[in-house]
Amino acid sequence: MATKVVMEALSPTMEEGRLVKWLKNEGDQVKNGETLAEVETDKAIMELVARGEGVLRKRLLPENEAAPVGQLIGVIAAPDENIDALIGGAAPASAAAAATPAADGKATESGATPVPKAAAQSQGEASTPPQEKVAAPPTTAQPPRPAAPAPAAGGNGGRTRSSPLARRMASESGLDLQAVQGSGPGGRIIKRDVEAAVASGAGGRDSGVGPPAATRTASAEDFRDVALTQIRKTIARRLSESIGPIPTFYLTAEFDMERVAEMRTAMAALGDEFKVSFNDIVLKAVATALAQHPEVNAHWLGDKIRYFNRVHLGMAVAIDDGLITPVIFDADEKRMSEISRESRELAKRARERKLKPEEYTGSTFSVSNLGMFGIDQFTAIINPPEVGILAIGALEEKAVVIDGAVTTRKRMRVTMSCDHRVVDGALGAKFLQTLRRLIENPLMLVY
């Protein structure tokens, strides 16, 4: 039974993909779930996996060429199976006609290659219709699973047994079920196994440093939706008319960084494992401040505002040909060392273009730092549907007046861009006030 290999939507917004490299040659045996090729999406380089078993009979898309989502780029079939009809126009008409003796000659001449019944059925059974992938909302879009050998399969012909709920939970939390040991009858993976795996951080899709995917299952309790009041509607409409689709205003503050610098030096003196960057401390402070100000940790959804109870912090990372915002999930609940490790790992993977869609979607607020480029202060553009972004400038020594005397202090300027439909001036100012208190008294961050 033949299986079509199509260009799949490997990111929530992908419309076409460039085939970077085929990892299988024509004639190679492939298993269901095995990686066939590397595909560059609009965001990252992803693996395209086989959706069926057999021999990779045909590679229809040359390396370095792009194809729209849904286009046929290869065929997997039994070694002797006739696949001419599947590859359609790619085969000479005479071959197609010869291969389908039952086909009406007229149909062949007119270019409409008849599809043999078996092949037509196999499309439905063995391959995922790309249209479904495109239509899927970003939160549920999942990259194909790498084909790990299944240690937990338990003599089950390589198939992992799991309850439907366990599959759904694993999919929602980015967990690879192949790596989970089932405790149900016959090794069936059930809810408690997935919960245990998620809690222990095992079974992530990446075998290296633990993936920064959400560590808790997303649920409706993570946020509350608030219908728009009339005054919010009026503010939203009037201000949108005034400035662009997102009526943004900006708040700038200069923070004293002496104590942060002291803390950082003191920590570094304790040993390499305690070293953190200024940026790590700022991320931790922003996450903590957001937890205290859920009113700026929100999404504008057009007819309502979604306030989040969890802080998923996006951090803008410059990459060679653009910008991407990987997410530190539940950043408010993470220790500084975890934020430090995760942000470093995310930035590295972002530059290598190895981020997976679930790693750069779902942020509730973002931070952009151009301090390392010597930018004193700047305004960042809000990443909708978020309602705020914080732009971090360079740390510099400045002459300031303290208690009537001029002295030098390390200072840093931050600018918060606020979506005025949700965040009013005073609200943004209060958030920055909290942030200032945290950054100027960084011991509060370890409280």
Added chain:
Amino acid sequence: MPVITYRDALNQALREEMQRDDRVFLMGEEVAVYQGAYKVSKGLLQEFGEMRVVDTPITELGFAGVGVGAAMVGLRPVIEFMTWNFALLAIDQVVNSAAKMLYMSGGQYNMPMVFRGPNGAALQLSAQHSQAWESWLAHIPGLKVVAPGTPYDAKGLLKSAIRDDNPVIVLEGEMLYNTKGEVPDNEEIVIPIGKAELKREGEHASIITHGKMALTAMQVADQLAKQGINIDVVDLRTIRPMDVEAITTSVRKTNRAVVLEEGWEICGVGAQVVDYIQRECFDDLDAPVVRVHQADVPMPYAKNLERAAKPDAAKAIAAVKKVMYLE
């Protein structure tokens, strides 16, 4: 709040509806002079007279047919079967006349009638008199089927059944008539047909049940609570039309379901419940749904064998533990 028996709750429902609407009348074997084989119609003959509380010969097909005719000309008969085992003799009037009349007459004849009586097994009445018929009756388009498990539900559902313009089957229970429960006397109780009730609330598993087994399910919930297991008890109350939303809401919460019923397994009401669950809650299930029901045999007369054949709390508890992977 007054605590009354299931029997008295039905009696109140009949009396109130007969007072409310003089088209309502009761007919069946021993309902008048003898005051009902189970005393459900106690005092009604005295209050309403022999035109409205009518004793019949032992002719189930006959008086069921008279009821259909009476409904066609605008009365609202309540037909009592001494038990649903005897109603088999009248099934042509129930299925072919009452259930079909509105359809066959092109909408000319409503069928505002009630067929009621005890259903299911009591104790040692043997194979022919210990049968639960709800899957037979609920199979028929044109019928509504209710199976109240408590006095409150019995009163509220019988009143709704009498007021309904379609034939409604009311499944009572010999073992239920003496059970007691709170039924307020200062308000009118009318329970909409087609609405289940969440009688217990928990998070670990759901028992979906109806009729007499709702009481068993609540015992199960009490016993399991002592072991730290909290379950939802969804009492369907109406079998047709079934409250699918109540089922799916519960199962989506608990991820595990046990379907408990008095009748046999094959083509039982529970099979339909399981179908709704697999269709609507596939991705929410952490375990296959387990059914608890009567053993697939004619009900034995011997006490020990009868006990072994009937569904009970112990079997339901084992089923809950199975869907929770505890055993």
